[in-house]
Amino acid sequence: MPRTGGTSSTVTSDISSRSSSSSTIAKPKKRWYPRSSSKSHSKRALSSSSTPNRVRSRSGSATLDSRQTSGAYGATESRASSSTGISISRPPSRVPSRSMTTSKATTRPYSAMSNRQTAHTVCAITEGRGVAATVGLCFVSVDTGECVLCEIVDSQTYIRTVHKLTVYDPVEILIANSAMQPVKSKLCSIIEDNLPGAKLIPIARKYFNEAVGHDYISQLSFPKDVESTRVLIASKFFPVCALAAVMKYIEINLNLTFAAHSLRIRYEGSEGSMLIDYSTVRSLELIQNIVNSSSPHSLLGVLNRTNTPMGLRLLRSNILQPLTDKATLESRLDALEEMTQHEELFFACQSSLKPFQDLDRLLTTLISIPTKPSIKFSEQRINDIILLKQSVSCIPPIAMALSSCRSDLLLAIRELCAHESIEVLRKLVDDCINEDCQWAKTPVELRNQRCFAVKHGHNGLLDVARRSYKEVTEDVMMLITRLKEEYDLDGLESRFEIARGYYLRLSTTGPKYGGDIPILPEIFINQAVAKRHYLEFTTMDLMKLNAKLRDALTEIMLMSEETVERLVEDVRVQIPALYKASEGIAMLDMLVSLAHLATASEKGYVRPRFDQSGPEETGLLAIKNARHPVKEVIMSKKGCRFVGNDVYATKESSRFQIITGTNMSGKSTYLKQVSLLCIMAQIGSFVPAEHATFPIFRALHSRVSTDEVTDAVVSGPSSSISTTGSGSNANGASTFAADMREAAFILQNVTNHSLIIIDEMGRGSSVRDGLAITLAISEVLVDSNATIFFSTHFLEVAEILGPRVGVASLHMRVDMEEASDGGAGKLKMLYKIADGRNTLNRHYGLKLASVLPFPKVMLERATDIAETLTAAGAAARQAGEQTSVARKRKAVQEVYISLRSLYEFCASKFGDEAGDDDEDAKAKTHNDKMIATWLARLQEEFVNKMSQ
Numbered sequence: 042m043p044r045t046g047g048t049s050s051t052v053t054s055d056i057s058s059r060s061s062s063s064s065t066i067a068k069p070k071k072r073w074y075p076r077s078s079s080k081s082h083s084k085r086a087l088s089s090s091s092t093p094n095r096v097r098s099r100s101g102s103a104t105l106d107s108r109q110t111s112g113a114y115g116a117t118e119s120r121a122s123s124s125t126g127i128s129i130s131r132p133p134s135r136v137p138s139r140s141m142t143t144s145k146a147t148t149r150p151y152s153a154m155s156n157r158q159t160a161h162t163v164c165a166i167t168e169g170r171g172v173a174a175t176v177g178l179c180f181v182s183v184d185t186g187e188c189v190l191c192e193i194v195d196s197q198t199y200i201r202t203v204h205k206l207t208v209y210d211p212v213e214i215l216i217a218n219s220a221m222q223p224v225k226s227k228l229c230s231i232i233e234d235n236l237p238g239a240k241l242i243p244i245a246r247k248y249f250n251e252a253v254g255h256d257y258i259s260q261l262s263f264p265k266d267v268e269s270t271r272v273l274i275a276s277k278f279f280p281v282c283a284l285a286a287v288m289k290y291i292e293i294n295l296n297l298t299f300a301a302h303s304l305r306i307r308y309e310g311s312e313g314s315m316l317i318d319y320s321t322v323r324s325l326e327l328i329q330n331i332v333n334s335s336s337p338h339s340l341l342g343v344l345n346r347t348n349t350p351m352g353l354r355l356l357r358s359n360i361l362q363p364l365t366d367k368a369t370l371e372s373r374l375d376a377l378e379e380m381t382q383h384e385e386l387f388f389a390c391q392s393s394l395k396p397f398q399d400l401d402r403l404l405t406t407l408i409s410i411p412t413k414p415s416i417k418f419s420e421q422r423i424n425d426i427i428l429l430k431q432s433v434s435c436i437p438p439i440a441m442a443l444s445s446c447r448s449d450l451l452l453a454i455r456e457l458c459a460h461e462s463i464e465v466l467r468k469l470v471d472d473c474i475n476e477d478c479q480w481a482k483t484p485v486e487l488r489n490q491r492c493f494a495v496k497h498g499h500n501g502l503l504d505v506a507r508r509s510y511k512e513v514t515e516d517v518m519m520l521i522t523r524l525k526e527e528y529d530l531d532g533l534e535s536r537f538e539i540a541r542g543y544y545l546r547l548s549t550t551g552p553k554y555g556g557d558i559p560i561l562p563e564i565f566i567n568q569a570v571a572k573r574h575y576l577e578f579t580t581m582d583l584m585k586l587n588a589k590l591r592d593a594l595t596e597i598m599l600m601s602e603e604t605v606e607r608l609v610e611d612v613r614v615q616i617p618a619l620y621k622a623s624e625g626i627a628m629l630d631m632l633v634s635l636a637h638l639a640t641a642s643e644k645g646y647v648r649p650r651f652d653q654s655g656p657e658e659t660g661l662l663a664i665k666n667a668r669h670p671v672k673e674v675i676m677s678k679k680g681c682r683f684v685g686n687d688v689y690a691t692k693e694s695s696r697f698q699i700i701t702g703t704n705m706s707g708k709s710t711y712l713k714q715v716s717l718l719c720i721m722a723q724i725g726s727f728v729p730a731e732h733a734t735f736p737i738f739r740a741l742h743s744r745v746s747t748d749e750v751t752d753a754v755v756s757g758p759s760s761s762i763s764t765t766g767s768g769s770n771a772n773g774a775s776t777f778a779a780d781m782r783e784a785a786f787i788l789q790n791v792t793n794h795s796l797i798i799i800d801e802m803g804r805g806s807s808v809r810d811g812l813a814i815t816l817a818i819s820e821v822l823v824d825s826n827a828t829i830f831f832s833t834h835f836l837e838v839a840e841i842l843g844p845r846v847g848v849a850s851l852h853m854r855v856d857m858e859e860a861s862d863g864g865a866g867k868l869k870m871l872y873k874i875a876d877g878r879n880t881l882n883r884h885y886g887l888k889l890a891s892v893l894p895f896p897k898v899m900l901e902r903a904t905d906i907a908e909t910l911t912a913a914g915a916a917a918r919q920a921g922e923q924t925s926v927a928r929k930r931k932a933v934q935e936v937y938i939s940l941r942s943l944y945e946f947c948a949s950k951f952g953d954e955a956g957d958d959d960e961d962a963k964a965k966t967h968n969d970k971m972i973a974t975w976l977a978r979l980q981e982e983f984v985n986k987m988s989q
């Protein structure tokens with residue numbers, strides 16, 4: 042069966058101007074298969090004595106920017122390109138011959154976040170000493186044959202390092218043993234805490250060797266990229282050391298080696314993509330639903346309409362590392378817009394993607410060479426060729442589907458899929474493999490396909506062996522028919538299994554046996570009852586025929602393998618172009634998936650705009666009628682309507698948004714929806730809204746309680762609460778500890794390009810301490826100039842911070858319907874955001890309690906106490922006139938900011954001299970009217986504020 046899955050990483054390299062180049066391949070020391078070839082690569086290919094013995098030329102043409110193919114790789118400073126095939130010696134068994142690990146690895150449960158579309162990636166990590174830790178990482182995927190080097194100057198929380206590890210999701214993380222023993226380093230502890238699925242393996246420090254790392258790079262990178270890669274990583278001491286460790290580990294513990302000049306090596310910095318910390322990935326349910334890991338209710342689950350494993354991997358990697366490059370985003374959005382506007386283009390692309398298998402994995406399998414001969418490997422090789430035949434024939438239809446496209450990105454993908462190498466490959470395969478040979482699902486059918494895969498006439502002996510195979514198969518059929526007739530066995534049938542070969546099965550449910558197990562003649566041996574209603578057995582003759590079949594098959598496989606291996610070697614020459622095509626297909630698949638989402642929604646998605654018009658970013662985040670992409674889907678399935686909300690924030694006037702509201706009024710949903718929409722915009726997706734403008738954020742951090750998960754209570758709009766409230770964490774102390782830990786983390790990492798989401802901080806402590814801490818944290822955050830959405834139950838936060846410049850107070854609207862009979866009323870949730878603090882009775886907690894089965898006497902007493910405390914607090918605050926003075930000062934500043942924005946808007950829009958024609962004059966009059974109305978409203982608001 043074709044294998045599925047792959048690594049979290051996607052193939053990335055700039056494929057522009059891949060002109061002809063030469064490659065040298067190491068001479069093999071020994072070869073197991075009976076054919077002489079100078080193109081083979083041996084396990085010892087890395088040895089310094091390897092002799093170059095072959096020169097191949099390659100070419101490439103289309104350009105797909107690295108950021109396009111990865112999203113995650115906006116930071117890629119430069120890419121080592123693929124220009125030769127890759128060879129990995131992959132033995133049938135992975136039992137390590139000797140181990141370089143110095144102690145037993147810590148096996149940990151699998152990461153809850155990872156959903157293993159990812160595959161076997163090994164990582165090595167090393168760090169320098171100093172205040173700003175420099176961390177070197179090297180990831181090698183043994184499934185997709187890709188090596189990524191990263192150097193990160195990280196903070197004490199290792200946020201960037203953890204982020205990279207989260208994205209590439211390695212199974213094994215190698216670290217110098219001195220970092221584990223005698224005392225575990227901080228980095229080790231942080232990795233263990235954040236990546237519970239990874240296995241931290243201590244190895245001797247001597248394996249982290251820079252000189253060895255450089256040797257590997259010289260010997261392994263593609264020939265024409267050796268120099269550029271060397272220059273790029275010249276000063277990258279740490280990742281080069283890590284590379285040495287990974288390669289040694291793969292060689293020794295996984296028994297794999299890479300052939301000379303065969304590895305796709307690229308360097309990736311930590312810049313160029315939005316940084317999302319691990320706990321945010323989890324709490325915002327970006328990849329996986331927290332409650333039910335197989336639920337589609339996560340951002341990935343909703344966005345994912347991909348048809349290929351490559352597309353899914355690319356989408357996942359983009360969600361974890363959204364882009365920060367505006368030009369790349371715009372080109373993606375252009376392509377997406379074209380796809381959403383041209384139905385035929387969308388459907389043509391979608392149907393051309395459907396038949397694809399995991400091309401990356403297939404290619405990596407094709408470049409592997411076993412260290413020991415094995416019939417299993419021969420069979421696998423022929424399977425791979427059958428799959429390749431199928432895959433190659435699926436590529437030209439993609440180019441056809443894109444024949445009418447206009448946008449640059451789609452044109453680049455079309456060029457990749459129409460590359461001349463694809464046609465060369467198709468011819469190569471057609472020359473060698475039977476036309477009607479195809480992948481089959483049943484073992485016996487697949488075995489037959491394998492046997493007759495190689496075209497008649499390629500090898501005379503093979504044709505003879507196949508004839509005898511055919512004859513023995515016919516003998517088997519004849520024997521079965523004879524046995525059936527001779528022994529009058531009604532319901533007797535032949536079955537086939539890979540391990541057993543042909544055997545016989547008799548159903549006992551027919552009228553003849555009536556469910557009883559019959560006594561069969563002695564000729565039928567190895568009898569066993571299967572699934573209660575079947576008797577399975579064989580005969581000596583059948584076993585002999587099976588043995589004959591096996592021998593014939595082995596012969597066929599070995600002889601076919603010789604031809605197939607020759608074909609594979611020719612195929613390898615074209616593999617760089619296939620890798621590029623695979624990148625293009627992955628990108629197209631992701632775009633089709635996003636286009637599907639954008640067009641399938643009833644309420645509509647819009648193309649986001651980015652606020653980067655001038656040198657000074659205003660940090661404008663303005664979304665009209667924004668909807669939560671995941672909740673909307675869940676609610677529409679249940680026939681409920683999701684209430685859209687507007688979002689508006691600018692750096693100067695409203696970068697810190699305080700959102701208050703009763704329990705269950707929709708605060709968390711609002712906060713999460715803002716962050717999810719920002720992520721969607723930065724992967725180049727349309728967003729669920731009527732209009733949307735985003736700043737480009739470089740980091741997203743959140744403190745969101747995970748007890749409020751997406752799959753939780755779903756109520757309709759304007760729902761009324763009359764029973765229980767939302768779930769709360771029973772363990773106040775642990776909530777408080779989590780609050781403090783995550784707040785400290787956010788404060789350490791916040792920058793003016795960060796988006797911070799904080800949902801109800803300080804609720805695990807006493808009211809006074811909680812308020813004090815919340816205020817202290819908020820003050821630092823206001824000064825940080827980041828964009829912050831802060832929900833709280835402490836109305837005092839809004840009161841105290843409200844007058845500060847850059848702070849905006851909002852609340853979720855709720856209506857309290859008094860009961861006509863004097864009984865408990867109803868609290869009606871409107872799920873609508875509105876300016877200002879909650880205008881309803883400030884003790885909405887008590888209001889909520891009043892509609893719950895809560896003792897009335899206690900409620901009255903609680904209301905008295907709350908009134909007294911509020912009055913005392915307000916009196917204390919009014920003692921000074923500070924609040925009112927500050928409010929007036931803020932009003933003046935806000936007017937200043939608004940007028941300046943208007944001026945800038947007018948300058949950018951009407952800066953050029955208007956023409957004289959009627960149209961221009963009309964437009965000018967219309968704009969003048971609009972501006973006049975806006976100024977009048979601004980004046981009115983200002984007067985109101987000053988007179989308060």
Ligand SMILES: Nc1ncnc2c1ncn2[C@@H]1O[C@H](COP(=O)(O)OP(=O)(O)OP(=O)(O)O)[C@@H](O)[C@H]1O
Binds near residue numbers: 682702705767
């Ligand atoms: N915009 C909306 N439209 C429709 N339903 C919504 C909306 N926002 C929230 N809800 C519903 O209200 C429920 C509670 O929302 P949410 O958890 O965001 O409230 P909250 O104010 O954060 O509550 P708490 O303060 O108790 O944590 C959600 O599960 C959802 O079903």
